[in-house]
Amino acid sequence: MESFVGDIQSQVLDNYDTLVAITPRLIIAVVLLLIFWFLGYYVKKLANKRLEKNMNDSLLANFLAGLVRGVILLLGILFVLRFWGFTGVVTSVLTGAGISAFIIGFALKDIGENFLAGILLAFKRPFKIGDVIEITGMKGRVIKLNLRDTQIKTEDGKDVYMPNGSIVKNPLINFTIDGFIRNQFDIGLDHGSDYPAAILLMEKSMLQVKGVLKGERAPMVVVKEITNNAIIVTTFYWVNTFTRVPGYNRVKSQAIVEVVQALEKAGFNLKR
Template sequence: MSKLSDIFSDLYSKFSDQLPAILIALVIIIIGFLIARGLKNLILKKIKPRLTNTLSADFIAQVTSIIIRAIVIIIALNLMGFKNFTSQILAGAGILTFVLGFAFKDIGENFLAGIILAFKSPFRLKDLIESGNVLGYVQELNLRETLVKTPDGKDVFIPNGQILKNPLINYTIDGFLRYEFIIGLDYNSNIAEGIKIISDSIFEISDVLNTKNKKTAVLIEELTASTINFKILFWIDTFKSTSRTYHNNIRSAVIDKVVQNLMQKGFYLPSTIIEVKKYKL
């Protein structure tokens, strides 16, 4: 019993000796973490509005906060008497990095890819992108993955390494997107008049662009069994809205206007003709 009492007495004595250092370390951790949070918020408020790509500011803020917190923890451990421990951590960082490089290859790859994407990103916040089989709007760039929200409301976390290694389609980065559809006219139709009606109908929709480099086109696509098929191509401004629903509504409005005007002018839009023969047995 006396031995147990001596052990507790010794522990209490050591704790009492280390108590001031522990309290100072806790204060440093609290202050350090508050500084990290404040600096992160400062970067987001001051630097983010000045950058073209706000994702870079988000990434820098995250990395800065993590580095400051790591430094604060190492300082606190030193004050608490773990100097040898922290020295061993720093000395073994090279070996640890080498070992972890094999153990967590994908995590390291995604982290490095995140740094590259933060400073040379092929997309911005709210851009509509497609990577692999995922189509959606960029919501956030983190250290490991990029958050994308699909048009049907699903949140997809794409590893940064996958985005960097695979082809990526950005539908909205330059502000222009081309849509197209096919419409078929009867062989007895006046082709030239039909093309004019289609072109005029498209321009009745105000959201369709008509500039020097973004012109509407009405082309004969193919000759089928019952129709002459036309491919209609037109451009919209994605800076007004990156919403896929907004784009599809414009496309629907154009198709509806073209069909209405053609039918009002007496054009026949035939369906596929199926010939059925009846044989006597």
């Protein structure tokens, strides 16, 4: 044991001048790393706050803020390596990172595509959480935007995870972006009915339905077509998508019941 301690002391004494020479540079390197670490921490905190406010998506905002911090820390490490004179190491790291990124990017092309599409959607998003959208025939309410996919819930309660790449590349319909959505239903009237009176009665009945808008977006009833059995009239009405009570289906159900009861009470015969 004494021999071991003696060997250590001997090595320290032999390299004493070297240790003294590198100590200031070592202290400076540590200070620089701490500066970059704290800089990355505060930049991440600020970026996360700004991004979450603009994107309304804490998951993606936190990831992007963390990515910014990682870049700052990487720059700090490379700067310290250059400060110590390891220029060749820095060049090798950058070259290796470039080759690795190319290989990994090629192997995980689809994942990378969806990831980048998720970032694009976060900054220039055609929808927000809670909007009702339809894409490639799939319709539902947006629940969450992840880095790889967007989660939507269909009217029958199914959770669908739509790859962000397909959202960027395909036409998208947003039914609720401006807060209003129009719905409709058809009713058949018997030939020979008092059509103007029926249309007026239907419009008045629609105004009694909770959730149906009035004023500039008041209900409108028009003749759609004539068939062998009936005159088909269509009722158009608007609902506010920001107030989700009652829901679209409930409003439609109440509207149909209200109109049918009013027509039957007035003596109109309904046909298909």
